[in-house]
Amino acid sequence: MIDSWLKKTTLGRGLLAPALLLAAVNAACAVPAAPEPQDFAWGREINTAGGNAFYRLTLPDDVYQQTAWPDLRDLRVFDQQGRQVSFALRAIEAPKIQPLRVPLTVFPLRIARQSQQEDGNKILALKRPDGTELVVSAPVNETRVRASYLLVAGAEQGNIDLGHITLGWPAGHTSQASGTLLGSDDMKQWQPRADGVPLLDLSADRDRLILNQIDLAEYGASARYWLLLMYAENEQALPPIASAEGIGATVGPEVEQMTLPLKGLDDKRHQQGIYQLTRPQYLSALTIEPAEPNSVLPLAIETRPSPDAAWVALDKRVFYNLEEHPAKPVDFEPARLVQGVRITAIDTQWDDFLPKISGRRPRVELVFNAGGKGPWLLAWGSRAAGDAALPMDALIPGDINSDALDMATLDKRITLGGAARLTEPAPAARRAAWMRYGLWALLAAGALSLAWMAWRLWRDINRAAPPSGTEE
Missing domain, CATH: 2.60.120.260 (Galactose-binding domain-like)
Structure with a gap:
């Protein structure tokens, strides 16, 4: 009955082509759109020991440099059947040295005399603020010391290990010099801590370049007293030191x-x-x-x-x-x-x-649910992939310590869909594109069918109308 209607009516014949096209689009839509391992460029098989529900693994370096997205959204984990399993990403934390600031009081010292020794060191006689003389042996070679400063930490802060000392001076002093730093707990025995450190302040138009930090040769050095000796070639101006601060070390988390x-x-x-x-x-x-x-x-x-x-x-x-x-x-x-x-x-x-x-x-760590049947596959490299990672607290129940999960390991890299996946849509995305094209073609075919039916109706009406000037 339906076949007879399609053949005998103009409307039926006009809808036949769009109907067939719609059926073809529906058939294409029936293809599953879930990502598959071949939708990604590369992968690595994941090795696990035991039958745990969750494992964690450290992403290898090539993953960071071969993903299509810098935020790692195109990472996936598949089971043996090629089905996606749930996973989460988190930064790997390690101990970090946090800065601990130690203020240092600055005392300018007057250089009374200096002499070079055969061992390459220089003997300096310096006048302290109270007028007493301080004699120091320093590794300054042949260069003449032109300025010296005594930097003093508080009594309760003299045993704090320092990583570097930051110096301060007024802006507007174009200068370039070198500095040698010595440390002491009693101002009698001095130990070299840094030698030949550049100190400079350069200005050009509105820009200013400043180098005012002295890194200690041995990280974690402590001293109550610090002696800064400054020198420069060609009589260049020295920066007038007005303040100083030591940067100590405390341990905290770091990525x-x-x-x-x-x-x-x-x-x-x-x-x-x-x-x-x-x-x-x-x-x-x-x-x-x-x-x-x-x-x-x-x-x-x-x-x-x-x-x-x-x-x-x-x-x-x-x-x-x-x-x-x-x-x-x-x-x-x-x-x-x-x-x-x-x-x-x-x-x-x-x-x-x-x-x-x-x-x-x-660095990033991946935690995944070992659901399904192993071995599992880590896959990456797909321009068409979206973000699939879950929040860590959504993946793992709160009573499970994610830091105590067993580590999984990775085998050698294997090629899945190849490097073309980094720029081209994955098969699932291509199927979706064909679906869009099919729908547009359906709309175009429908419009053409309506125009054809309108023409047929106009033609049939003209055939049925009596000729002009005739009487019934």
Whole structure:
């Protein structure tokens, strides 16, 4: 009956093609859209011991650099049947040294006399504020000491271990000097703590570059009294020290970090370098170190989140490569999405080799429910994937200590869908796209069918109408 109606009526014939197309779209919609392992670029088989409900594993370095999304949203865990299992992500915490500030009272000392010894040290006679003389042997070599300061901690703070000492002086003093720092508990026996540390203050237009921190050669050094000796070449101006503060150490939680090196390209003038990461990363810090030993570089730093994005100014500061003084990182708070870094030398240039730059990214731990049948598979690398990670408190009951879960291990990397998954939609997304195309085609076919039916009706009406001028 329905077949006869479709054949005999104009409306039926007009709806036949859209109906067939709708059936085809429904058949395509019937294909399951859940992600599968082949929707991701790479994977690693997960090894577990025992029959626990939950396991945790540390993500390997290649996962961070091969995901399609820098926030790791394209991570999945599959069971042996290729079904997704629930998981959560969290940062790995490790002990951190938190700063403890120790104020130091500054006393300028007058240099009464100085003499060089055969062993390379210098004997200095310094006048203390009370007028008494202080005799010190210091490793200053042939350079003449031009200024000295006594830095005194409080009686109850003299046994605090310090990592570095920060100096302060009034702004507007363009200066460049070096400093040697000695420590003592009784002002009789002095031990060298830092030697040849650069101290400078440079201004250009509205910009100011300052290097006023002395890192102690042995971290965790303690002393009640600190003696700062300052010298410079070519009679350069010395910064007038007005304040000082020691930075001590207390232990607290810190997120464990991984290091990502950046590849750089010089501008041939040795004044600007552009560095790239293979894929954008959320970095918590940058470490910059001049390639040449015993060098100091004032730099302007910019970053960008993608190759086609605009550069964004980050900081202007002085970086150095000195023995026993490791480079200090430029910290980001919060983490910043970085794909490229550009550095520009300020009123100087580097030698034949670009400064070295590396980024630091927080390490992440994955906790998953070992549901279904193992072995399980960690998969990553899909531009079409959305975020599937659960909050940790939603994955694990509150009475289970997630830190005490057994660790799982990973086998070698295997190729699933390949590198093409990093840029192209996964099969599930492609099926959804075909569904959209089918629906649009259905709408277009329906519109054409309505136009065809309207034409047929117009033609039939004209055939049935009597010719003009005739009488019934």
